[in-house]
Amino acid sequence: MDSAVCDLPEEEAPAPWQLDHDRAPIATKVVVAGGFGVGKTTFVGSVSEITPLRTEALMTQAAADTDDLSATPDKATTTVAMDFGRVTLDEDLVLYVFGTPGQQRFWFMWDDLVRGAIGAVVMADTRRLTDCFAALDYFESCRLPYVVAVNHFEGTRRFEVEDVRDALTVPPDVPIVIMDARERSTVVESLLALVARALETTPA
Ligand SMILES: Nc1nc2c(ncn2[C@@H]2O[C@H](COP(=O)(O)OP(=O)(O)O)[C@@H](O)[C@H]2O)c(=O)[nH]1
Numbered sequence: 072m073d074s075a076v077c078d079l080p081e082e083e084a085p086a087p088w089q090l091d092h093d094r095a096p097i098a099t100k101v102v103v104a105g106g107f108g109v110g111k112t113t114f115v116g117s118v119s120e121i122t123p124l125r126t127e128a129l130m131t132q133a134a135a136d137t138d139d140l141s142a143t144p145d146k147a148t149t150t151v152a153m154d155f156g157r158v159t160l161d162e163d164l165v166l167y168v169f170g171t172p173g174q175q176r177f178w179f180m181w182d183d184l185v186r187g188a189i190g191a192v193v194m195a196d197t198r199r200l201t202d203c204f205a206a207l208d209y210f211e212s213c214r215l216p217y218v219v220a221v222n223h224f225e226g227t228r229r230f231e232v233e234d235v236r237d238a239l240t241v242p243p244d245v246p247i248v249i250m251d252a253r254e255r256s257t258v259v260e261s262l263l264a265l266v267a268r269a270l271e272t273t274p275a
């Protein structure tokens with residue numbers, strides 16, 4: 072019988088650090104939350120090294136009353152369960168990124184999604200800031216470390232971090248990052264801010 076041989080091209084083959092079992096990477100979980108259409112699925116898609124698992128469904132007229140499309144009229148699909156992706160932030164830090172479904176009718180899933188997570192990214196759109204209040208309240212109430220990622224849509228007014236902080240009334244020590252969910256570097260920046268925040272707030 073032929074033995075199975077790893078046939079991966081060099082760029083996809085395991086990197087040396089993956090094979091060095093003296094310092095196994097830490098794999099950890101983070102959650103991305105925020106209102107409907109704020110860019111959560113885009114965030115996970117921009118950063119994931121694996122094809123993100125998506126549970127998008129075509130929106131139908133049946134959702135017209137529940138899913139407000141006034142700010143995202145081109146949006147044809149919606150995340151019905153969650154997004155899932157993976158990103159290696161550092162040689163020894165792998166993040167599993169779970170995007171929450173935004174619609175209120177799926178909030179019951181959040182308790183499961185946050186189990187074991189080190190923290191959350193709360194995405195905000197400055198045109199609809201109130202949409203992220205539920206997520207802020209949720210993470211404040213369960214005391215999970217979080218950062219706010221303001222997804223800046225081009226063509227909209229750009230606000231300063233301190234303006235957003237005042238509008239959301241988040242505590243001064245919560246990091247706020249102005250980013251673009253389509254730009255991998257800014258998504259990574261948001262995740263790094265979260266990891267730093269989680270380390271800072273975790274009791275030694
Ligand atoms: N112009 C612009 N469009 C964006 C940005 N982020 C997301 N979008 C678009 O906004 C829509 C909603 O994004 P999506 O990731 O599905 O939002 P979700 O409901 O939070 O998962 C999609 O059509 C995206 O392509 C952004 O930073 N700029």
Ligand SMILES: [Mg+2]
Nearest residue numbers: 111112149150
């Ligand atoms: Mg989505």
